[in-house]
Amino acid sequence: MNWNSLDAWWWPFLYIGIAGWIATDMWRWLGVLVGNRLRDDSAFLIWVRSVATALVAAVIAKLIIYPNGELANFPLWLRIGSAVIGFAVFLVAGKRPWVGIGTAIILIVVGRVLTTG
Amino acid sequence: MQSPAKPAGGSYWFFRGMRGIVSLPAFILFCSFVGFTGFAVESGITRAEAVFMTGSVWALPAMVLLVTSALGSAALPAAFLTVTLSSIRLMPMVAALIPEIRTRKTRTIALLAVSHFIAVTSWVFTMERIAKVPPEHRVKFFAGFGMTLTSCNMMIVGFGYNLVGALPPLAAGTLFFLTPIYFITSIWASARDMSVYIAMIVGVVLAPVFHQVAPEFDILYTGIVGGTIAFGIERLIRVRQANASARTDEPGRVEP
Numbered sequence: 001m002n003w004n005s006l007d008a009w010w011w012p013f014l015y016i017g018i019a020g021w022i023a024t025d026m027w028r029w030l031g032v033l034v035g036n037r038l039r040d041d042s043a044f045l046i047w048v049r050s051v052a053t054a055l056v057a058a059v060i061a062k063l064i065i066y067p068n069g070e071l072a073n074f075p076l077w078l079r080i081g082s083a084v085i086g087f088a089v090f091l092v093a094g095k096r097p098w099v100g101i102g103t104a105i106i107l108i109v110v111g112r113v114l115t116t117g
Numbered sequence: 118m119q120s121p122a123k124p125a126g127g128s129y130w131f132f133r134g135m136r137g138i139v140s141l142p143a144f145i146l147f148c149s150f151v152g153f154t155g156f157a158v159e160s161g162i163t164r165a166e167a168v169f170m171t172g173s174v175w176a177l178p179a180m181v182l183l184v185t186s187a188l189g190s191a192a193l194p195a196a197f198l199t200v201t202l203s204s205i206r207l208m209p210m211v212a213a214l215i216p217e218i219r220t221r222k223t224r225t226i227a228l229l230a231v232s233h234f235i236a237v238t239s240w241v242f243t244m245e246r247i248a249k250v251p252p253e254h255r256v257k258f259f260a261g262f263g264m265t266l267t268s269c270n271m272m273i274v275g276f277g278y279n280l281v282g283a284l285p286p287l288a289a290g291t292l293f294f295l296t297p298i299y300f301i302t303s304i305w306a307s308a309r310d311m312s313v314y315i316a317m318i319v320g321v322v323l324a325p326v327f328h329q330v331a332p333e334f335d336i337l338y339t340g341i342v343g344g345t346i347a348f349g350i351e352r353l354i355r356v357r358q359a360n361a362s363a364r365t366d367e368p369g370r371v372e373p
Contacts, residue, residue: 001194003187012166012187019196020174020183024204028232031211032225045209046351050316051344052206056300057320058327058339059178059203063297065325068185069159070286071293083298090302097302098141104298105291112287 074112082107130254134261137242138269145299146238149177150270152292155281157274160184164278171274175267176236177296179204182336189333202340210240213309217247218255227256234263237300241307311354316347 003015064079071079082104090100137143150171157167162184174180179200186196211232219228243259250258281289301317308314320343327335327342 002190002192004190012163013169015187015193015196016166016170016173016183019186019193019200020170020179023197023200024174024176024179024207025233026201027204027207028211028235029229031208031235032215032228032232034208034212035215035219043352046310046312047344047348048205049209050312050347050351051340052203052209053304053313053316054320054323054343054347055203055336055340056178056206056304057317057343058324058336059181060297060301061321061324062328062336063181063293066328067293069156069293070290073286074290074294079294082294083301086298087301090305095302095306097145097299097306100302101145101295101298105295108294109287109291112290 074108075115078108078111078115082111125251125254127254127257130250131257131261133250134258134263135265137246137262138265140242142238142242142303143266143269145295145303146266146270147273148292149296149299150273151277151281152294152296153177153180154274154277155284155289155292156181157184158278158282160188162187164275167278168271168275171271172267174200175233176204176207178300181296199337202337207235210237211235214240214243214259217244218259220252220255222253223256231256231260231263234260234267237303237307239263239266241303244307310351312347312351315350316344319343319347319350 003012005011064083065076067074067079085107086100086104089103090097093099153171154167157170162170170180170183174183182203183196183200186199191199214235215228215232218231239259239262242262247255247258281292284292301321305314305317308317320339323339323343323346324335327338331338
């Protein structure tokens with residue numbers, strides 16, 4: 001039962017509905033119900049959050065190291081270098097996201113223009 | 118700042134929430150969704166599917182994982198498991214936001230309905246600004262922002278679908294790059310304790326390792342192994358701090 005299993009028009013929407021919509025909203029609904037009953041520093045919640053954060057970190061690393069689409073044509077050292085320097089500047093500039101994002105974007109654009117000549 | 122002459126009603130605060138789409142977090146998210154649209158086009162996702170996914174899933178990491186799983190011809194249960202595990206973080210985010218926006222009179226059904234619009238951007242935006250909104254209007258303020266943000270991004274995906282294919286390669290590649298940078302900085306900036314920082318670093322380092330070992334399950338393995346390592350380190354540091362403060366005869370209170 002994968003994405004291409006059925007030729008019906010509704011199949012991709014059902015696939016998105018189950019593997020996307022329900023898979024995300026069940027946590028939101030559970031979050032509402034759990035609400036303030038779960039203490040913010042309970043060990044279980046910290047473990048759950050650590051696993052979740054590491055999952056997102058893996059997504060971030062894969063988007064930079066093994067990207068899809070046009071970004072794959074940018075040199076690997078430029079992608080990693082721009083991300084690392086952008087992140088360092090973000091930390092130094094008082095954890096303001098726009099500073100880090102701006103730095104990383106400028107670096108990768110300039111780097112790409114220079115490397116393609 | 119101008120303030121209304123008489124006590125403002127619910128529609129005023131709903132509108133104030135809507136106005137939040139003119140803000141830096143919203144702008145970055147718009148750009149990220151232009152990047153996602155490019156990703157969807159290149160992956161062969163149709164316009165209708167991409168718009169539906171934006172409105173129904175409404176969490177970029179989950180959407181990227183869903184597209185990756187679907188096109189890697191993952192079986193439906195496997196895709197469901199991958200997306201589910203990556204979205205666990207929504208639970209503590211929602212659980213943290215709900216006490217901020219509810220009053221004793223707020224009905225649970227209303228909270229369940231607005232919870233759909235909680236994702237990283239709306240969470241960061243709301244936690245920053247909610248203190249200035251009167252408690253009885255906070256759900257409306259959040260609903261105004263969340264619903265407008267989601268609708269605008271559905272329109273961006275819908276109208277942008279044909280345009281992003283025509284983007285010059287430099288712009289297309291840069292938009293793809295915006296998403297991971299936006300994730301890492303906004304999650305880092307909104308983190309409330311050290312475990313998030315450790316998990317982020319361990320996860321980024323472990324992901325390429327697991328990609329070499331088990332490319333199909335790299336994200337899942339990184340999450341479980343990396344998250345558990347991060348949790349262990351966090352516990353260890355917490356115990357050390359507790360011991361240190363006990364030895365210096367401080368009151369036994371440990372701040373995270």
